[in-house]
Amino acid sequence: MQKTVAIYPGSFDPITNGHLDIIQRGAKLFDEVIVAVLVNSEKAPLFTSEERVGMIRAILKEHGLAVRVDTFGGLLVTYAQKQKAQVIVRGIRAVSDYEYELQMALMNRRLEPRIETVFMMPSEAYSYLSSRLVREVFKLGGSVEGLVPPLVEKALRAKIKT
Numbered sequence: 001m002q003k004t005v006a007i008y009p010g011s012f013d014p015i016t017n018g019h020l021d022i023i024q025r026g027a028k029l030f031d032e033v034i035v036a037v038l039v040n041s042e043k044a045p046l047f048t049s050e051e052r053v054g055m056i057r058a059i060l061k062e063h064g065l066a067v068r069v070d071t072f073g074g075l076l077v078t079y080a081q082k083q084k085a086q087v088i089v090r091g092i093r094a095v096s097d098y099e100y101e102l103q104m105a106l107m108n109r110r111l112e113p114r115i116e117t118v119f120m121m122p123s124e125a126y127s128y129l130s131s132r133l134v135r136e137v138f139k140l141g142g143s144v145e146g147l148v149p150p151l152v153e154k155a156l157r158a159k160i161k162t
């Protein structure tokens, strides 16, 4: 039987407990999950792609998750084809995510009809959590404890001091 390979793409700047929740759920469902860090995003990231990949790898290892971490640029479906993936995993938090995600999923389907987008819901505790919010709260001196893995908290502290 063919293995089901799923790509979980995003900027992960930085990875949050919401992302981790989705990765754990995905890992139960698919034979292989690849966390794909988008590198050529227009926004100037807080963490370099190398820093983001390093953090994600360390955290997944801590959680005993055998999930591949990679970077990609350009069209997601082209990357997914190269990885022989059948599935794109996306997380849906509130209704506000839906419209954009629907648009992306339908465009990706038009570009590559053989790849299905699967939406997954995180635990309610993370349904209002985003990397942007973590970056903002942290920059303003607020606590992000419980929202990101301890390793990310440490990396944020180091980053914002410099």
Ligand SMILES: Nc1ncnc2c1ncn2[C@@H]1O[C@H](COP(=O)(O)OP(=O)(O)OP(=O)(O)O)[C@@H](O)[C@H]1O
Residues within 6 Å of the ligand: 009, 010, 011, 012, 013, 016, 017, 018, 019, 022, 089, 090, 091, 092, 093, 097, 121, 122, 126, 127, 128, 129, 130, 131, 132, 133
């Ligand atoms: N707390 C969360 N719960 C469930 N899914 C999430 C959560 N945060 C992000 N995701 C999903 O993970 C994928 C990658 O998202 P992305 O890297 O843009 O994270 P983000 O938190 O939305 O970051 P940013 O705030 O910088 O846009 C998207 O499908 C996004 O909807």
Ligand SMILES: [Mg+2]
Residues within 6 Å of the ligand: 130
């Ligand atoms: Mg986002």
